[in-house]
Amino acid sequence: MKKWRQREPALPYDENDTITKKLACIYGISDIDEFLNPSVRNIHHYSLLKNLEEVVNLILLHISKDHEIIIFADIDHDGALSGAIMYRYLRYLSAKVRIIHKQRRDGHGLNTAEDVIDPNTRLLVAIDSSTNDVDSCERIRANGTNIIIIDHHKWEGKDNTHALIVNPQMPDCDYPNHELSGGMVAYKVCQALDDYTGGDYAEEMVDMAGLSLLADSMSALEPENRYYIDLALKNVKNLGLKTLLNELKVDTNTMDSNKFVYSVSPCVSAITRKNEFEKAIGLYISDDPIECLEIAKELINANKERKIKQKQSYQTNTTSN
């Protein structure tokens, strides 16, 4: 029989403390008010991300030379959001931006994608993957392609001298929040691009950025993440997302984290599981109401199919036991 053990509190508490105070201490929350009311005080500046200045300069250099920029998007929900953030942003600066991707069956990262990268590519921006794909980066770089990696996955210890990497998890990166999603790192790059170019476009992506934290189940104990999740939920502007919410009968004004995680995100994940990633990212990059509606319906149907299959598989397993 399972034996229950009391969890060791991260911070000490007094037996006479309120239940709220005790719970906060158990989870290591020292300031309850700040935890419940995240504010701009909790944001860290993008300049703490290593290589960000070099990345911004490289992107602007290629734009000034009128080179096409290829965005390699990862094939999950955070990948769709971060890819869409980067694509939408760069399209403000250049008409020559294109997204490439693989499918869920292929797996993650540039090491799955060398076959879809044109050797004539001048700038490749891999988002939400590829920190550890050193061998692929070496081969792609040998073609003369500059590589930027915007990622949040753990570094596995192999130096990648073939790409410029922006990733809060890199050991030599001073960014204090290691729980950023791919979408949030992409958003930070957009903020830096805004400041370097005098633009004002990054804020348009804040809904996708904040929600990508939920899509990738990043820690909501991080004060910065709590701030951006809250901001995103209050500022849903993306047309595709609004259309999907409308079709799901979720009120944009009252959407909370639970509704996003349990109603919206499964629809996007269901379409990626069908190896139709182009629809997941298509929802977030389209500004055509008819196209958004078509995609939203396909996502919802994919999720319905997924539920039926899961139910059938559960029934088969329970009857065969």
Ligand SMILES: [Mn+2]
């Ligand atoms: Mn991710």
